[in-house]
Amino acid sequence: MSSAPRHWSKKSLAAQALGHVDPITKAVVPPIHVATTYIRDPDNQYSSGYVYGRPDNATVREAEAVIAMLEEAEAGALLFSSGMAAATAVFGALDPGDHIVAPTVMYWALRRWLTEEATRWGLKVDFVATDDLDALKAAVRPGQTKLVWLETPSNPLWTVTDIAGAAEIAHAAGARLAVDSTASSPVVTRPLSLGADVVMHAATKVLNGHSDVIAGALAGARADEFWARIQRIRSGNGAILGPFEAYLLMRGMRTLHVRIATQMANAAELAQRLSAHPAVARVLYPGLATHPGHAVAARQMTGFGTMLSIRVAGGEAAAIATAARVALWKRATSLGGVESLIEHRASIEGPTTPCPPDLLRLSVGIEDVDDLFADLDQALRQD
Numbered sequence: 001m002s003s004a005p006r007h008w009s010k011k012s013l014a015a016q017a018l019g020h021v022d023p024i025t026k027a028v029v030p031p032i033h034v035a036t037t038y039i040r041d042p043d044n045q046y047s048s049g050y051v052y053g054r055p056d057n058a059t060v061r062e063a064e065a066v067i068a069m070l071e072e073a074e075a076g077a078l079l080f081s082s083g084m085a086a087a088t089a090v091f092g093a094l095d096p097g098d099h100i101v102a103p104t105v106m107y108w109a110l111r112r113w114l115t116e117e118a119t120r121w122g123l124k125v126d127f128v129a130t131d132d133l134d135a136l137k138a139a140v141r142p143g144q145t146k147l148v149w150l151e152t153p154s155n156p157l158w159t160v161t162d163i164a165g166a167a168e169i170a171h172a173a174g175a176r177l178a179v180d181s182t183a184s185s186p187v188v189t190r191p192l193s194l195g196a197d198v199v200m201h202a203a204t205k206v207l208n209g210h211s212d213v214i215a216g217a218l219a220g221a222r223a224d225e226f227w228a229r230i231q232r233i234r235s236g237n238g239a240i241l242g243p244f245e246a247y248l249l250m251r252g253m254r255t256l257h258v259r260i261a262t263q264m265a266n267a268a269e270l271a272q273r274l275s276a277h278p279a280v281a282r283v284l285y286p287g288l289a290t291h292p293g294h295a296v297a298a299r300q301m302t303g304f305g306t307m308l309s310i311r312v313a314g315g316e317a318a319a320i321a322t323a324a325r326v327a328l329w330k331r332a333t334s335l336g337g338v339e340s341l342i343e344h345r346a347s348i349e350g351p352t353t354p355c356p357p358d359l360l361r362l363s364v365g366i367e368d369v370d371d372l373f374a375d376l377d378q379a380l381r382q383d
C-alpha cells in the first residue's frame with residue numbers, strides 16, 4: 001500500500017483504491033489474495049499478520065480500508081458476506097434482555113428478522129417512527145435501551161431521520177446509535193460525523209453499484225469492546241466476505257463518486273417530471289421541497305440519493321400493470337446499480353408490509369434521463 005497523502009479528496013482516494021501499487025509487479029490494480037492459510041514463522045509466530053482465511057484476508061482488508069476512509073471511521077471497517085450478516089452482527093453483539101428501538105418503516109428482511117429471530121434470543125424490540133424525534137425519545141428506555149437503529153433515507157418511503165438528534169437521544173439514555181446508510185452512501189451522508197457509533201451498508205447496493213456482488217459493511221466510530229465483540233462474531237460465525245467479492249467491491253467503489261453523481265442527477269430530474277405526471281398521485285423523494293424530510297435531508301446530506309418511489313393514481317392494479325409495461329427499466333429487486341430497476345414492493349414484502357399497495361420503487365441508474373422518463377411515461381399512460 002502506498003502512502004497516499006490524506007489531503008487528497010475522498011474522490012481521488014477512492015478512484016485509486018487509496019493509491020495501492022503491488023510491491024512485486026508494480027500493478028496499479030490490487031491482486032486477489034485467495035489463500036486460506038499462511039506459513040508460521042520458525043519461532044511459532046505469524047509475522048505477516050495473517051493466520052487463517054476465516055477471520056482475515058488481505059484483499060478484504062484493502063476494500064475495508066477504502067470504506068473506512070470514506071466514512072472517516074476511527075475503528076475501521078469490517079466486510080461481511082451480506083448486508084444482513086453485517087446488520088445482524090450488530091444485534092448479536094447485544095445481551096439477552098437488551099432493548100432495541102428500530103424504525104417502523106425499514107428494510108423488510110431485517111425488520112422480519114428482528115420480529116422473528118432477535119426476540120427468540122431474548123432481545124426486546126420496539127418499532128417507532130424515528131423521523132419523529134419526540135416519538136423516538138418516548139420509545140427509548142434509559143438504562144434499558146442499548147441500541148437505537150436508524151435507516152435513513154428509509155426503504156421504500158425514503159423517510160429521513162435527523163441523525164444528530166437521534167444520536168443525542170440515544171446517548172442520553174446510555175444507548176448506541178447504529179445507522180443503515182445503504183440508500184445514501186458515504187458520498188452523500190457520513191453518520192459517524194453526526195454522532196452515530198456504527199454505520200452499516202448493504203454494500204451489494206450503491207457501494208458496489210454493478211449488481212454482481214452480495215456484501216455488507218460496518219464502520220465504527222471507535223475501537224471499543226462493542227466493536228471488538230462484532231469482530232469476534234464475524235470471525236466465529238464465518239461471515240467474512242470472500243476475496244473475489246472484495247475485489248469486485250473495491251473495483252465498484254473506484255467509480256462510486258462519478259456513478260452516484262449521475263444517478264442523483266437523474267433521480268432529481270425524474271422526481272420533478274413525475275411530480276407533474278397525471279398518472280402519478282405522489283412522488284416520494286427527499287430532494288423535493290414537498291417531502292416532509294426535505295429540510296433535514298438538506299442539512300445532513302450532500303445530495304438526495306438515487307432512490308425514489310411513486311404512488312400510482314390508479315391504485316395497486318395500475319401500479320403492477322405499469323411495472324409490467326416498462327422496457328428500459330428492469331423489473332428486479334435490489335437498488336443502487338448502474339441499471340435502473342422498478343419494483344412493486346408490497347408484492348415482495350407480503351401482507352404485513354407497511355408499504356402502500358400503489359407504490360413502485362425506482363432505483364435510478366446512469367442511463368439517459370430522457371429515455372428513462374419516456375419509458376415510465378408510456379407505461380403509466382396506457383391505463
